[in-house]
Amino acid sequence: MSELAIDVVTISPVVVPKTVDAPDARVFVEMVRIANAVCLNDAGHDYLHEEPAEMLGSWHDQTDWVQLGFAAQRGDDVLGVVKMLIANQPDVSSLEFDLMVDPPHRGRGTEELLLAEVEREARERGIATIQTWTLHRPDDGGERLPSPTGWGSVPADTEARLQQANGFTLEQVERNSVFDLTGDLSPVERMLHDAEAAAGDDYRSVAWTSPTPPEYIDGFAYALSRMSTDAPQGGLVIDEQHWDAARVRRRDARLKAQGLTVSVAAVLHVPTGRVAAYNELAIADDPTGATQQFGTLVVKEHRGHRLGTIVKCANLLRWRTIASQSPRVSTFNAEENRHMLDINEAIGFVPASYAGAWKKVLEL
Numbered sequence: 001m002s003e004l005a006i007d008v009v010t011i012s013p014v015v016v017p018k019t020v021d022a023p024d025a026r027v028f029v030e031m032v033r034i035a036n037a038v039c040l041n042d043a044g045h046d047y048l049h050e051e052p053a054e055m056l057g058s059w060h061d062q063t064d065w066v067q068l069g070f071a072a073q074r075g076d077d078v079l080g081v082v083k084m085l086i087a088n089q090p091d092v093s094s095l096e097f098d099l100m101v102d103p104p105h106r107g108r109g110t111e112e113l114l115l116a117e118v119e120r121e122a123r124e125r126g127i128a129t130i131q132t133w134t135l136h137r138p139d140d141g142g143e144r145l146p147s148p149t150g151w152g153s154v155p156a157d158t159e160a161r162l163q164q165a166n167g168f169t170l171e172q173v174e175r176n177s178v179f180d181l182t183g184d185l186s187p188v189e190r191m192l193h194d195a196e197a198a199a200g201d202d203y204r205s206v207a208w209t210s211p212t213p214p215e216y217i218d219g220f221a222y223a224l225s226r227m228s229t230d231a232p233q234g235g236l237v238i239d240e241q242h243w244d245a246a247r248v249r250r251r252d253a254r255l256k257a258q259g260l261t262v263s264v265a266a267v268l269h270v271p272t273g274r275v276a277a278y279n280e281l282a283i284a285d286d287p288t289g290a291t292q293q294f295g296t297l298v299v300k301e302h303r304g305h306r307l308g309t310i311v312k313c314a315n316l317l318r319w320r321t322i323a324s325q326s327p328r329v330s331t332f333n334a335e336e337n338r339h340m341l342d343i344n345e346a347i348g349f350v351p352a353s354y355a356g357a358w359k360k361v362l363e364l
Contacts, residue, residue: 014069020052030078041103042135043353047290047330057258070117072110079105082114094129094237129237134159134356147173149234152335154356168358172234177349179329192313195306210262211252217245219275232334259285265315267307277307279315283323293331
């Protein structure tokens with residue numbers, strides 16, 4: 001910690017309270033408030049809004065992921081927070097973090113104090129690679145920073161310059177797209193019909209609302225494990241995730257603890273019985289809030305059969321009956337994932353904001 005700031009700003013761990021109403025929950029609740037303020041300020045919309053109970057539900061079970069945070073405070077005022085996510089497995093090599101400084105307090109040294117905590121935590125754990133994301137509005141003008149993947153760019157704004165000044169390099173750009181759930185879904189129905197006809201008899205569509213039915217749990221675990229290896233990664237370091245039925249059940253329990261309703265549309269490969277593709281849509285307790293798309297994946301060896309179109313369209317149609325008051329779906333895709341973006345655009349998704357992925361490799 002800077003000696004100049006030590007008498008003004010203190011850095012302390014974020015306590016994980018039992019409930020959001022507990023006496024020690026104030027800083028945790030402030031962390032969620034600041035996260036929402038950052039998203040609104042940087043992305044220009046509230047489609048990524050999260051409630052304190054929703055975030056807390058994911059922190060209580062840390063069997064598979066270590067989640068921890070540090071808050072920067074001046075007196076009782078929380079200026080900013082950094083929260084970290086670390087895979088709880090022996091072969092972990094990267095740490096992901098979110099740096100969130102309340103917009104009115106930006107640019108006064110709080111960012112550097114919190115980044116120092118990330119580097120300290122990584123070094124203590126023997127992790128060399130630290131990675132984070134910045135959000136950007138789609139209409140920002142001026143100088144751009146191109147993605148090294150050759151696809152997409154982000155504005156060279158204050159947040160991007162902060163990452164560069166602290167030794168991070170831009171590795172990938174993602175597009176945040178939204179779909180209007182209040183419109184006519186007949187084009188989605190036609191796309192689904194055509195894609196199912198093209199896929200043929202080797203593939204069968206199924207769907208469920210979390211928790212995962214026992215008959216699909218092993219196949220879904222396999223598909224979830226492939227997300228860490230088959231999705232476009234740019235220059236990021238993504239540790240392969242190890243999944244089994246027990247981990248899927250823990251995940252389902254966390255989703256329930258977060259108050260989330262989750263719909264899964266999947267395609268089974270009939271000869272093997274494995275899940276070849278899936279799409280997840282989720283919404284929190286507020287039925288009028290934005291829907292989040294958690295994951296969409298077509299396993300590599302099953303690509304080219306229009307399975308991505310099937311799971312996306314089938315879940316959107318199913319979602320209309322589950323969350324009829326939700327106005328939109330928000331999703332992120334790597335700009336180089338042109339195939340999935342083509343599907344999104346054909347369905348009717350439009351850009352809402354962008355995200356830059358940043359990486360720094362530490363000397364241990």
